[in-house]
Amino acid sequence: TDMADALFQTIHAGYSGCIAWMLDDAMHFKEAPDKLKIWGFWNIFGDEIFGAGEERVRPWYYAWSLLTRYMPAGTAVYRTDTTGEPFVKAAVSSPP
Numbered sequence: 001t002d003m004a005d006a007l008f009q010t011i012h013a014g015y016s017g018c019i020a021w022m023l024d025d026a027m028h029f030k031e032a033p034d035k036l037k038i039w040g041f042w043n044i045f046g047d048e049i050f051g052a053g054e055e056r057v058r059p060w061y062y063a064w065s066l067l068t069r070y071m072p073a074g075t076a077v078y079r080t081d082t083t084g085e086p087f088v089k090a091a092v093s094s095p096p
Helices: 002-012 046-050 060-069
Strands: 076-079 091-094
Touching (some): 002 060, 002 076, 002 091
């Protein structure tokens, strides 16, 4: 939910695009194996080095992939405010 929230904050700030960087934790493993960043969608070295559980797709993949599927290039996205629960975020979009 943190990454979906980050995307909504990006939309609300007026940006026209957003990208998830470092999809795989192992992307820069050869340069710094002792400083692996754990923030991607998965880790292809999970089973060999970190345990099989690290190879599973992380929960933020599902929220991010749904948002990007239903907001393709050219989609008009509008800020919307919510009332009630302060942690609920929303945006309105219309297809290209």
